[in-house]
Amino acid sequence: MFLRDLYASARRRWYLVLAGxxxxxGMSFWVFRVAPVTYEATANVAxxxxxxxxISGDNPFLYMGGLDQAMGVFTVKLNSDSVRGPIEDSYPAAEYSTERDSSTxxxxxxxxxxxxxxxxxxxxLNRVLGVMPATMASLQDELSLPQASRISLLTLGVDKDTTLVSEARTRALLVVAAIGFAATLLLTGLADKRLIRRRGKKHVGAIPSPTDDFTLSESELPKRSRAQRVPVPSGSYSGTAPSVTTSPEQHDPVADLRR
Structure with missing residues (x-):
């Protein structure tokens, strides 16, 4: 019932719906222009x-299973303030994270x-990739490891182009559009009810004037001839009651025979 009334109100006040x-x-376009978007880029380092x-002559990739502990220490060092601080100060609008690749x-x-x-x-991204070899070298320098016992880094892949992430803008657009559409329908329904109520009050307060369709002027009254006029007793004009004439007593023949 509510949806039916709302649909009827929207049809009657279509201009209000169009304005809404x-x-x-307009609000959606403004949100599209000002909503923040994020660009992302990734790289993998082994x-x-x-x-x-x-072992001499073997493939080094076959011996990578024992480097999990070293990788944990390395990622902790990359996320420390001593490494992140200079980068975040130079690029305050950017963020980065270093963690183990869960896909491998x-x-x-x-x-x-x-x-x-x-x-x-x-x-x-290039700044972080440039800091990683120096960070690994500083960790191994603290342990005074010989060159033959040092872990090295190998960059596997680096994004040359960024990826646009517009999820926040899309959510903002959907929220604004939904709120605007709902507000348009509700305000149109309220405005329609108020206008109908105001019009009803005007009709109720107005008192219809009596019609003069059946009133006739003196000139339009039908004129009767003297023969059609009803005679009025003269006493009615003088204000006295008209005299009543009494008929003489009727003769009773039966009474005479009895005498």
Missing amino acids: LLITA LIPPPTAV SGPIVRVKVSGDSSATTLEV
Whole structure:
């Protein structure tokens, strides 16, 4: 019943619905222009075991299973303030994260960078990739490891272009469009009821004037001839009651015979 009334109100006040839809479209366009979007880029870096851990002539990738602990220490160091601080100060609108790549079982670090522009995102990604070898070297320098026992890094893949992430803008557009459409219908229904109520009050307050369709003027009254006029007793004009004439007593023949 409510939807039927709302549909009827929208049909009667179609101009209000049109105005509301235009306002909603304008607000949606404004949100589309100002809503923030994010650009993302990723890179994968693998840890390579040292030469001393590999049998001469074997493939180093076959010995990557024992580097999980080293990768954990490495990612913690990359996320520390000493490494993140200079990068975040140089690019305050960008963020990055370094974690183990869950899609593989090997010691592979996944670097993910997000920023407000494509150029900034790629710059931060290259900056993090440039810091990673120095960070690994500093960790091994603290342990005074010989060169033959040091872990090296191998960059597996780097995004050359960024990916546009517009989920936040899409959600904002859907919310604004839904609120605008619902508000248009509800306000149209309320305005329609108020206008109908106001019109009803005007009709009830107006008192119809008596019609003069059956009133006749003196000139239009039918004139009777003297023969059709009813005589009026003269006493009615003088204000006295008309005299009543009494008939003489009737003669009773039966009474005479009895005498």
